[in-house]
Every structure is written in structure tokens, then in C-alpha cells.
Amino acid sequence: MTLVSERHPVRALGLFAGAVLVTAVVGSLFSVSAGSTYAALEQPSWAPPSWLFGPVWTTLYVMIAVSGWLAWRAGATRGELALFGGQLVLNAAWTPLFFGLGWFWVAFAEIVVLWLAVAAVIVVFWRRSAVAGALLLPYLAWVSFAGALNLSIALLN
Helix, strand or coil: CCCCCCCCHHHHHHHHHHHHHHHHHHHHHCCCCHHHHHHHCCCCCCCCCHHHHHHHHHHHHHHHHHHHHHHHHCCCCHHHHHHHHHHHHHHHHHHHHHHHCCCHHHHHHHHHHHHHHHHHHHHHHHHHCHHHHHCCHHHHHHHHHHHHHHHHHHHHC
């Protein structure tokens, strides 16, 4: 059984875009006041301005959706696609932990697991499609940066 009929790749792209959109919406529900919360935190000198997060995540989410779709088109297995879905769940969980609950240390532990999941997805997708794997490299870089920022904020607050 396939994810979506292989004769309908546009529907499959819509499914991947929808899954990523749900991830983004969950994050946005808990980040309504994130700008003011973020500004009120003690931050390291290298912390980016709050306005940067929206454009970065929008770009990354598009790349994540296209990556999943390309891997699917290249024959990704159910297990590989489940791993992809798992990292989306981890992605969605970080914002409520950090901004919703203010659990900076739990959010840091969670982002470490997210980083491992993204790295694993890159490895398995790369085997299917180098482009699918490469599209996730900026995501891994951003999660690395976000992890360092999360750790710094946890230490400072």
C-alpha cells in the first residue's frame, strides 16, 4: 500500500505540505506572545532578533515538505516516512515546551532528540535522493543553532 497513488504526485506533495503546515500551526499557537517572551529573556549577545524566526522557519518548512515528497517519490519506506513524521512531531513539541510552559531545560533535552531525528532522516533520505537529504541540511543547521540558543537561555534564566 502506498502513501498516495503514484499517479498523483501533486496530491502527495499536498499531503507533505499539509503535515508540515500542521507542525507550523501547532508551533504558532504557542508562539503568539513569543516575541515579547523572547525579548524579556536574558539572552546571549549572539541571539538573533525575534523577527528573524518567522522567515527562517517559513523557508525551512517549505524545504522540509519538498524533501519528504522527493524521498517518497524516490521510494522511501514506511519506516523512513515514519521517522520523517516523528521529527515533525518533535519539531511541533518544542515551542509549547519552551514558550508555552517555560521549561527551558526540558525543551533543550527535546531539541537534542529532534536534532538526532533530523540527522537520521537526512541519512535515510540521502540514500533515496541526495536532493531530499540535502534539503534538510539547513534545517539541521538551524536546529543546531536553536539548540545552542536554547541551552544559553536555560543557563542564563
